[in-house]
Amino acid sequence: MSEAGTDGRRVRTDKQRNRVHILEVAEQFFAEQGISGSMDAIAKRAGVGAGTLYRHFPNREALLAALLQARNEELEARRDAIRREESDSSDALAQWLDALGEWVTAFDGLPEPLRVALTEDTSPLTITCQGFITTTEEFLGAAQRDGGAHPWVRARDLFLSTLATAWARSAALADESSSEGLSTLMRSGWEKSVDGTTPGAS
Amino acid sequence: MSEAGTDGRRVRTDKQRNRVHILEVAEQFFAEQGISGSMDAIAKRAGVGAGTLYRHFPNREALLAALLQARNEELEARRDAIRREESDSSDALAQWLDALGEWVTAFDGLPEPLRVALTEDTSPLTITCQGFITTTEEFLGAAQRDGGAHPWVRARDLFLSTLATAWARSAALADESSSEGLSTLMRSGWEKSVDGTTPGAS
DNA sequence: GACGATACGGAGACAGTCTCCGCTTTGTCA
DNA sequence: TGACAAAGCGGAGACTGTCTCCGTATCGTC
Numbered sequence: 001m002s003e004a005g006t007d008g009r010r011v012r013t014d015k016q017r018n019r020v021h022i023l024e025v026a027e028q029f030f031a032e033q034g035i036s037g038s039m040d041a042i043a044k045r046a047g048v049g050a051g052t053l054y055r056h057f058p059n060r061e062a063l064l065a066a067l068l069q070a071r072n073e074e075l076e077a078r079r080d081a082i083r084r085e086e087s088d089s090s091d092a093l094a095q096w097l098d099a100l101g102e103w104v105t106a107f108d109g110l111p112e113p114l115r116v117a118l119t120e121d122t123s124p125l126t127i128t129c130q131g132f133i134t135t136t137e138e139f140l141g142a143a144q145r146d147g148g149a150h151p152w153v154r155a156r157d158l159f160l161s162t163l164a165t166a167w168a169r170s171a172a173l174a175d176e177s178s179s180e181g182l183s184t185l186m187r188s189g190w191e192k193s194v195d196g197t198t199p200g201a202s
Numbered sequence: 203m204s205e206a207g208t209d210g211r212r213v214r215t216d217k218q219r220n221r222v223h224i225l226e227v228a229e230q231f232f233a234e235q236g237i238s239g240s241m242d243a244i245a246k247r248a249g250v251g252a253g254t255l256y257r258h259f260p261n262r263e264a265l266l267a268a269l270l271q272a273r274n275e276e277l278e279a280r281r282d283a284i285r286r287e288e289s290d291s292s293d294a295l296a297q298w299l300d301a302l303g304e305w306v307t308a309f310d311g312l313p314e315p316l317r318v319a320l321t322e323d324t325s326p327l328t329i330t331c332q333g334f335i336t337t338t339e340e341f342l343g344a345a346q347r348d349g350g351a352h353p354w355v356r357a358r359d360l361f362l363s364t365l366a367t368a369w370a371r372s373a374a375l376a377d378e379s380s381s382e383g384l385s386t387l388m389r390s391g392w393e394k395s396v397d398g399t400t401p402g403a404s
Numbered sequence: 405g406a407c408g409a410t411a412c413g414g415a416g417a418c419a420g421t422c423t424c425c426g427c428t429t430t431g432t433c434a
Numbered sequence: 435t436g437a438c439a440a441a442g443c444g445g446a447g448a449c450t451g452t453c454t455c456c457g458t459a460t461c462g463t464c
Contacts, residue, residue, distance in 0.1 A: 012440095012442065014429065014430070015442060051422090156380060156383075161387055167369055182366075185355065243451095253411090253413060261452085
């Protein structure tokens with residue numbers, strides 16, 4: 001018993017099967033080659049025509065959005081875990097930003113379309129981003145109330161910084177320690193240390 | 203008297219003229235449309251064939267590098283001015299990073315090829331970047347010696363952060379204040395305030 | 405002015421995105 | 435179970451952009 005479409009009719013099984021299969025293939029493909037690999041190549045690898053690919057996902061961004069959907073649930077689970085288990089609000093924010101940073105590294109090149117999505121409001125990725133900004137707002141607000149984050153920092157900027165850091169990271173790979181350096185730099189940016197100690201750098 | 207080429211022969215005047223003209227046109231074109239506009243469109247606008255464009259500049263990156271050459275001199279002049287006029291080493295570093303941030307905003311989309319250039323060593327942009335990292339090192343070193351910058355910050359990371367901030371800025375344009383927020387966040391990241399005051403935010 | 409070297413132009417090879425439409429497959433209903 | 439309409443499929447090809455190749459035009463020299 002498949003779900004019914006918007007009208008009474010059933011969703012055709014071949015359609016459903018294709019959709020799932022394309023997603024599987026695209027997931028692997030993007031993971032291997034980064035998000036800018038050829039769309040037609042994905043279609044070919046999935047064994048479907050280009051038309052089929054584009055009927056399911058009208059462009060690269062839509063495909064990406066569908067792929068991220070699954071990961072979103074993971075990230076939301078992680079958010080809940082942090083809420084539950086982390087009592088220190090600064091650490092909670094830091095952990096959330098870490099989780100975000102990891103999520104955005106799911107595929108090489110992902111930060112770019114996300115950044116673009118932030119400038120639009122039509123994009124399927126925009127809503128996702130908005131949701132995560134809201135969550136950031138929540139963690140940030142708590143940290144600010146507790147005096148663990150500068151009061152002038154804004155959630156949207158933190159989100160953008162996380163994106164930007166992830167973006168920069170893919171240039172830093174040659175120099176491994178840069179990755180950590182950038183994260184530390186960002187944390188040091190928003191964090192308001194009560195006792196004047198240097199953040200991070202374990 | 204035109205300069206001589208590597209062999210004894212003079213450089214052909216039409217070649218020289220074309221080169222200059224293409225650069226003028228490309229400068230305006232990139233300024234208008236960002237760096238991802240069509241190369242053939244530049245050739246057409248310059249009134250030359252595609253072949254001529256590509257003989258002078260084998261790819262977009264080479265064209266970009268040639269365009270930035272001129273601006274480099276500006277930036278270097280600014281560097282010298284800061285060296286001369288700014289006695290506070292933290293402010294000097296801040297000003298230098300501001301200047302860098304501005305330079306990198308010369309054309310929309312510029313941060314991306316610069317980031318890529320940092321991962322390579324063949325690119326014509328790489329050398330330029332390296333030079334600026336070295337300058338950053340100088341300013342940062344001074345600030346660190348004076349206790350105005352965290353000792354764990356590294357010049358390369360600061361350069362990358364500047365790039366990343368500029369990159370993020372073009373998503374922040376819709377929300378004007380984000381641009382400033384990001385810069386403040388970054389400065390707050392490297393700066394080690396002696397008296398515990400909040401940085402920037404005048 | 406003639407000649408060889410050099411540069412020019414633009415047609416076209418190639419690669420990518422995305423659309424369109426004839427054909428096949430599917431679900432439904434008798 | 436068979437027949438019919440609706441839905442989906444495939445891939446040729448339109449379109450856009452990058453970059454190359456080579457016949458032709460231009461330049462500098464002697």
